[in-house]
Amino acid sequence: MKLATWNLNSIKVRLPQLLDWLAQARPEVVCLQEIKTEEVKFPRAELEAAGYQAAVSGQKTYNGVAILATSPLRDPSVGIPGFADEQKRVVAVTLEDLRVVCVYCPNGQAVGSEKYAYKLRWFTALKSYLAAELARHSKLAVAGDFNVAPEDRDVHDPKAWEGQVHVSEAERSAWRALLELGLTDSFRLFEQPEKTFSWWDYRMLGFRRNAGLRIDQILLSPELAKRCNACTVDKAPRRLERPSDHAPVVAEIS
Protein backbone atom coordinates (compact mmCIF):
# COMPACT_ATOMS: atom_id res chain seq x y z
CA MET A 1 0.00 0.00 0.00
CA LYS A 2 1.22 3.49 -0.88
CA LEU A 3 0.46 6.37 1.44
CA ALA A 4 1.39 9.84 0.20
CA THR A 5 1.35 13.45 1.34
CA TRP A 6 1.43 16.50 -0.92
CA ASN A 7 1.04 20.18 -0.23
CA LEU A 8 -0.68 21.27 -3.46
CA ASN A 9 -0.76 25.05 -2.92
CA SER A 10 -4.28 25.28 -4.45
CA ILE A 11 -6.21 22.25 -5.63
CA LYS A 12 -7.93 24.43 -8.20
CA VAL A 13 -4.69 25.24 -9.98
CA ARG A 14 -3.11 21.82 -9.44
CA LEU A 15 -6.05 19.49 -10.12
CA PRO A 16 -4.75 18.37 -13.56
CA GLN A 17 -1.34 17.64 -12.04
CA LEU A 18 -2.93 15.80 -9.14
CA LEU A 19 -5.05 13.62 -11.44
CA ASP A 20 -2.04 12.80 -13.63
CA TRP A 21 0.02 11.95 -10.60
CA LEU A 22 -2.69 9.73 -9.08
CA ALA A 23 -2.97 7.85 -12.38
CA GLN A 24 0.78 7.24 -12.47
CA ALA A 25 1.62 6.65 -8.81
CA ARG A 26 -1.68 4.95 -7.84
CA PRO A 27 -1.39 5.62 -4.08
CA GLU A 28 -4.14 4.12 -1.93
CA VAL A 29 -4.11 7.07 0.46
CA VAL A 30 -3.16 10.71 -0.17
CA CYS A 31 -3.04 13.52 2.37
CA LEU A 32 -3.36 16.95 0.76
CA GLN A 33 -2.55 20.36 2.25
CA GLU A 34 -3.17 23.96 1.24
CA ILE A 35 -6.10 23.08 -0.96
CA LYS A 36 -7.20 26.72 -0.47
CA THR A 37 -10.86 26.03 -1.15
CA GLU A 38 -14.09 25.36 0.68
CA GLU A 39 -15.66 21.90 0.80
CA VAL A 40 -18.43 22.97 -1.61
CA LYS A 41 -15.85 23.80 -4.27
CA PHE A 42 -13.73 20.70 -3.74
CA PRO A 43 -13.46 18.72 -7.03
CA ARG A 44 -15.13 15.64 -5.60
CA ALA A 45 -16.60 14.39 -8.88
CA GLU A 46 -13.28 14.48 -10.76
CA LEU A 47 -11.54 12.60 -7.96
CA GLU A 48 -14.34 10.06 -7.64
CA ALA A 49 -14.02 9.42 -11.38
CA ALA A 50 -10.34 8.72 -10.71
CA GLY A 51 -11.32 6.21 -8.02
CA TYR A 52 -10.87 8.30 -4.87
CA GLN A 53 -13.22 9.25 -2.07
CA ALA A 54 -12.37 12.33 -0.06
CA ALA A 55 -12.64 13.72 3.46
CA VAL A 56 -12.24 17.49 3.31
CA SER A 57 -11.78 20.38 5.73
CA GLY A 58 -11.44 23.54 3.69
CA GLN A 59 -11.71 27.29 3.70
CA LYS A 60 -11.38 30.10 1.20
CA THR A 61 -7.91 31.39 0.22
CA TYR A 62 -5.83 29.80 2.96
CA ASN A 63 -4.99 26.41 4.46
CA GLY A 64 -7.40 23.51 3.89
CA VAL A 65 -6.68 19.77 4.05
CA ALA A 66 -8.10 16.60 2.56
CA ILE A 67 -7.56 12.85 2.58
CA LEU A 68 -8.14 10.84 -0.59
CA ALA A 69 -8.50 7.08 -0.46
CA THR A 70 -9.48 4.19 -2.70
CA SER A 71 -11.25 2.40 0.19
CA PRO A 72 -14.23 3.60 2.27
CA LEU A 73 -13.57 6.43 4.72
CA ARG A 74 -14.82 5.90 8.24
CA ASP A 75 -14.95 8.06 11.39
CA PRO A 76 -13.94 11.35 9.78
CA SER A 77 -12.78 14.02 12.19
CA VAL A 78 -11.71 17.62 11.56
CA GLY A 79 -9.45 19.86 13.61
CA ILE A 80 -7.78 19.06 16.92
CA PRO A 81 -10.41 18.18 19.56
CA GLY A 82 -10.39 20.74 22.37
CA PHE A 83 -8.27 23.22 20.41
CA ALA A 84 -10.45 25.99 19.00
CA ASP A 85 -9.05 27.13 15.66
CA GLU A 86 -10.59 28.92 12.68
CA GLN A 87 -7.82 27.61 10.45
CA LYS A 88 -8.51 24.33 8.69
CA ARG A 89 -5.37 22.33 9.26
CA VAL A 90 -6.30 18.80 10.35
CA VAL A 91 -8.49 16.02 9.02
CA ALA A 92 -8.46 12.34 10.00
CA VAL A 93 -10.16 9.17 8.77
CA THR A 94 -10.09 5.43 9.38
CA LEU A 95 -9.51 3.03 6.46
CA GLU A 96 -10.21 -0.48 7.64
CA ASP A 97 -7.83 -0.73 10.63
CA LEU A 98 -5.59 2.15 9.53
CA ARG A 99 -6.03 5.58 11.13
CA VAL A 100 -4.72 8.45 9.00
CA VAL A 101 -4.22 12.00 10.28
CA CYS A 102 -3.47 14.70 7.70
CA VAL A 103 -1.85 17.86 9.05
CA TYR A 104 -0.93 21.26 7.73
CA CYS A 105 1.13 22.72 10.55
CA PRO A 106 1.40 26.50 10.84
CA ASN A 107 4.19 28.29 9.03
CA GLY A 108 5.21 30.48 11.95
CA GLN A 109 6.28 33.42 9.78
CA ALA A 110 9.20 34.59 11.94
CA VAL A 111 10.73 33.56 15.25
CA GLY A 112 9.19 35.65 18.00
CA SER A 113 6.12 36.68 16.00
CA GLU A 114 2.50 36.15 16.99
CA LYS A 115 2.25 33.41 14.36
CA TYR A 116 5.32 31.70 15.76
CA ALA A 117 3.70 31.57 19.20
CA TYR A 118 0.57 30.13 17.58
CA LYS A 119 2.70 27.51 15.81
CA LEU A 120 4.20 26.33 19.10
CA ARG A 121 0.80 26.28 20.85
CA TRP A 122 -0.59 24.36 17.90
CA PHE A 123 2.15 21.72 18.13
CA THR A 124 1.45 21.26 21.85
CA ALA A 125 -2.22 20.61 21.04
CA LEU A 126 -1.26 18.28 18.18
CA LYS A 127 0.94 16.23 20.52
CA SER A 128 -1.92 15.66 23.00
CA TYR A 129 -4.25 14.75 20.16
CA LEU A 130 -1.80 12.24 18.67
CA ALA A 131 -1.13 10.70 22.07
CA ALA A 132 -4.86 9.94 22.30
CA GLU A 133 -4.99 8.64 18.71
CA LEU A 134 -2.00 6.36 19.37
CA ALA A 135 -3.72 4.93 22.43
CA ARG A 136 -6.74 4.08 20.29
CA HIS A 137 -5.12 2.93 17.04
CA SER A 138 -2.12 0.62 16.76
CA LYS A 139 -1.87 1.47 13.06
CA LEU A 140 -1.56 5.25 12.96
CA ALA A 141 -0.05 7.36 10.18
CA VAL A 142 0.39 11.11 10.56
CA ALA A 143 1.27 12.72 7.26
CA GLY A 144 1.55 16.27 6.09
CA ASP A 145 3.40 19.53 5.89
CA PHE A 146 4.93 19.98 9.34
CA ASN A 147 6.72 23.20 8.43
CA VAL A 148 9.74 22.01 10.42
CA ALA A 149 13.04 20.77 9.02
CA PRO A 150 13.95 18.37 11.83
CA GLU A 151 17.74 18.30 11.39
CA ASP A 152 20.47 20.24 9.62
CA ARG A 153 20.68 17.52 6.97
CA ASP A 154 17.09 18.47 6.06
CA VAL A 155 18.24 21.99 5.15
CA HIS A 156 20.12 22.99 1.98
CA ASP A 157 22.16 25.67 3.77
CA PRO A 158 22.05 25.17 7.54
CA LYS A 159 24.34 28.17 8.13
CA ALA A 160 22.03 30.54 6.29
CA TRP A 161 18.97 29.09 8.02
CA GLU A 162 20.41 28.92 11.53
CA GLY A 163 17.86 30.08 14.08
CA GLN A 164 15.27 30.93 11.42
CA VAL A 165 11.66 29.83 11.43
CA HIS A 166 11.30 26.14 10.39
CA VAL A 167 14.60 25.17 11.99
CA SER A 168 14.61 26.99 15.35
CA GLU A 169 15.29 24.87 18.41
CA ALA A 170 11.79 25.34 19.84
CA GLU A 171 10.20 24.14 16.58
CA ARG A 172 12.53 21.16 16.28
CA SER A 173 11.87 20.28 19.90
CA ALA A 174 8.09 20.45 19.26
CA TRP A 175 8.55 18.17 16.23
CA ARG A 176 10.72 15.70 18.19
CA ALA A 177 8.06 15.58 20.90
CA LEU A 178 5.85 13.82 18.34
CA LEU A 179 8.50 11.12 17.91
CA GLU A 180 8.71 10.78 21.68
CA LEU A 181 5.09 9.62 21.58
CA GLY A 182 6.36 6.59 19.67
CA LEU A 183 6.06 7.82 16.09
CA THR A 184 8.83 7.29 13.54
CA ASP A 185 9.86 9.55 10.65
CA SER A 186 9.47 6.96 7.87
CA PHE A 187 11.93 8.79 5.59
CA ARG A 188 14.76 8.12 8.05
CA LEU A 189 14.09 4.39 8.23
CA PHE A 190 16.02 4.09 4.95
CA GLU A 191 19.23 5.16 3.29
CA GLN A 192 18.46 8.37 1.43
CA PRO A 193 20.28 10.45 -1.15
CA GLU A 194 22.12 13.43 0.36
CA LYS A 195 20.19 16.68 0.21
CA THR A 196 16.75 15.26 -0.34
CA PHE A 197 14.11 17.93 0.21
CA SER A 198 10.35 18.27 -0.20
CA TRP A 199 9.96 22.03 -0.63
CA TRP A 200 11.86 24.56 -2.75
CA ASP A 201 11.32 28.30 -2.85
CA TYR A 202 9.64 29.59 -6.00
CA ARG A 203 12.09 32.48 -5.95
CA MET A 204 15.82 32.44 -6.58
CA LEU A 205 15.64 29.37 -8.82
CA GLY A 206 15.22 27.38 -5.64
CA PHE A 207 14.46 24.08 -7.30
CA ARG A 208 17.17 24.32 -9.93
CA ARG A 209 19.72 25.04 -7.18
CA ASN A 210 18.15 22.37 -4.94
CA ALA A 211 17.81 25.09 -2.33
CA GLY A 212 15.15 23.30 -0.31
CA LEU A 213 13.94 21.99 3.01
CA ARG A 214 12.52 18.62 4.02
CA ILE A 215 9.42 19.81 5.84
CA ASP A 216 6.87 17.25 4.61
CA GLN A 217 6.90 13.99 6.53
CA ILE A 218 5.06 10.73 7.11
CA LEU A 219 5.16 9.63 10.76
CA LEU A 220 4.24 6.06 11.60
CA SER A 221 3.22 4.18 14.74
CA PRO A 222 5.48 1.23 15.69
CA GLU A 223 3.27 -1.35 14.03
CA LEU A 224 3.28 0.57 10.74
CA ALA A 225 6.97 1.46 10.94
CA LYS A 226 7.69 -2.28 11.11
CA ARG A 227 5.79 -2.79 7.88
CA CYS A 228 7.22 0.21 6.03
CA ASN A 229 9.39 -0.81 3.06
CA ALA A 230 10.26 2.54 1.52
CA CYS A 231 9.82 6.28 1.80
CA THR A 232 10.76 8.59 -1.04
CA VAL A 233 10.23 12.10 -2.35
CA ASP A 234 8.81 12.19 -5.89
CA LYS A 235 10.43 15.25 -7.43
CA ALA A 236 8.81 14.80 -10.86
CA PRO A 237 5.75 17.02 -10.20
CA ARG A 238 8.04 19.84 -9.03
CA ARG A 239 9.58 19.91 -12.52
CA LEU A 240 6.26 20.58 -14.28
CA GLU A 241 5.03 23.92 -15.56
CA ARG A 242 3.31 25.88 -12.81
CA PRO A 243 4.18 23.40 -10.05
CA SER A 244 3.37 23.41 -6.37
CA ASP A 245 6.38 24.50 -4.35
CA HIS A 246 6.18 21.11 -2.55
CA ALA A 247 6.79 17.62 -3.94
CA PRO A 248 4.84 14.53 -2.86
CA VAL A 249 6.33 12.19 -0.26
CA VAL A 250 5.35 8.52 -0.57
CA ALA A 251 5.63 5.69 1.95
CA GLU A 252 5.14 2.03 1.05
CA ILE A 253 3.63 -0.15 3.73
CA SER A 254 2.98 -3.86 3.49
Next chain:
DNA sequence: ATGGCTACGATCCGTAGA
Protein backbone atom coordinates in the same frame (compact mmCIF):
# COMPACT_ATOMS: atom_id res chain seq x y z
C1' DA B 1 22.79 44.05 -2.93
C1' DT B 2 18.40 40.61 1.54
C1' DG B 3 15.30 41.10 -3.84
C1' DG B 4 14.05 37.41 -6.68
C1' DC B 5 7.68 33.67 -6.99
C1' DT B 6 2.90 32.18 -6.64
C1' DA B 7 -2.14 32.10 -5.25
C1' DC B 8 -5.99 34.54 -3.78
C1' DG B 9 -9.54 38.06 -3.45
C1' DA B 10 -10.64 42.12 -4.34
C1' DT B 11 -7.36 45.59 -6.72
C1' DC B 12 -4.63 47.41 -10.15
C1' DC B 13 -2.12 46.07 -4.35
C1' DG B 14 -2.05 43.53 0.16
C1' DT B 15 -1.62 39.13 2.61
C1' DA B 16 0.54 34.87 3.09
C1' DG B 17 3.44 31.23 2.23
C1' DA B 18 8.48 29.14 3.78
